[in-house]
Amino acid sequence: MNNKTILIVDDTIANLDILMELLDEYDVIDATNGKDALEILNTEHIDLILLDIMMPEMDGYEVCRRIKSQDETKHIPIIFITAKADEESISKAYDVGGSDYIRKPFFPKELYARIKKELRLEELISELKHLSFIDPLTQLYNRRFFIDSSKTVLEIAKREETPLSLMMIDIDKFKNVNDTYGHQVGDEVLKLLAKTMKSRQRKSDMSCRYGGEEFVILLPKTSITKAEAVAKELRENVQKSYFEMSAQKKIAVTISIGVSTVNIENEINIEKALKRADDALYEAKESGRNCVKVKIK
Numbered sequence: 001m002n003n004k005t006i007l008i009v010d011d012t013i014a015n016l017d018i019l020m021e022l023l024d025e026y027d028v029i030d031a032t033n034g035k036d037a038l039e040i041l042n043t044e045h046i047d048l049i050l051l052d053i054m055m056p057e058m059d060g061y062e063v064c065r066r067i068k069s070q071d072e073t074k075h076i077p078i079i080f081i082t083a084k085a086d087e088e089s090i091s092k093a094y095d096v097g098g099s100d101y102i103r104k105p106f107f108p109k110e111l112y113a114r115i116k117k118e119l120r121l122e123e124l125i126s127e128l129k130h131l132s133f134i135d136p137l138t139q140l141y142n143r144r145f146f147i148d149s150s151k152t153v154l155e156i157a158k159r160e161e162t163p164l165s166l167m168m169i170d171i172d173k174f175k176n177v178n179d180t181y182g183h184q185v186g187d188e189v190l191k192l193l194a195k196t197m198k199s200r201q202r203k204s205d206m207s208c209r210y211g212g213e214e215f216v217i218l219l220p221k222t223s224i225t226k227a228e229a230v231a232k233e234l235r236e237n238v239q240k241s242y243f244e245m246s247a248q249k250k251i252a253v254t255i256s257i258g259v260s261t262v263n264i265e266n267e268i269n270i271e272k273a274l275k276r277a278d279d280a281l282y283e284a285k286e287s288g289r290n291c292v293k294v295k296i297k
């Protein structure tokens with residue numbers, strides 16, 4: 001079974017029946033007019049739409065236009081299936097945002113192949129979107145996405161007048177891990193740290209891989225005192241965790257953390273707070289590593 005859901009929109013019941021039978025390996029939902037189709041899209045998750053053009057009241061072009069004008073639905077591929085075969089109708093189908101166009105009567109295998117192609121394409125696009133904001137190794141946010149979203153998080157903090165703190169984390173002597181055991185083991189250690197970070201974090205916290213072995217966590221609605229406590233707990237948890245290379249060989253690492261808070265009233269982005277956290281991190285390194293330092297101003 002395939003768990004993709006296809007919405008078929010056609011005012012001719014006989015056409016719906018043929019398509020339903022042809023696509024029995026997918027979950028199929030049908031609609032006989034545009035209005036119903038749009039309502040279904042509000043409540044169901046749809047992966048692809050087969051859309052007739054000639055329908056009373058709202059034609060397929062208009063249905064397509066409306067789907068493509070909504071942020072929630074505009075990514076859904078639409079294949080027009082229609083008896084209209086003139087050049088103008090075909091070009092209009094693409095103009096309004098259709099992905100493909102098939103004339104009735106169609107070859108079932110051709111339609112089937114095109115559906116497969118569109119679904120695969122959509123999968124690839126969403127994988128790419130995912131990669132654009134997630135660090136593939138640790139599955140934490142990447143730096144670019146973090147900086148972009150921090151603006152929104154800060155705006156909310158300003159509006160709600162709630163504190164916004166952050167911490168910068170660095171693995172102690174990480175170079176030694178890579179030099180001694182190789183980069184593959186280094187990667188496992190990074191993954192382990194990311195997992196430890198995620199295991200305790202609250203839903204609103206944003207963890208990001210900021211650089212090679214450097215991480216940042218943004219903590220909304222968190223005072224500097226609370227942020228320091230969270231950082232200390234994380235430092236302890238990391239010290240307790242280890243990566244098991246074999247039954248005999250366990251690799252443990254420690255982290256240093258710099259904590260700061262955004263001056264909600266005066267600062268327009270998190271850059272200054274990041275700089276303070278970075279300074280605090282430097283201080284933590286200087287005073288022997290495996291500790292937490294705070295810098296407010």
Ligand SMILES: [Mg+2]
Nearest residue numbers: 011052054055
């Ligand atoms: Mg029709």
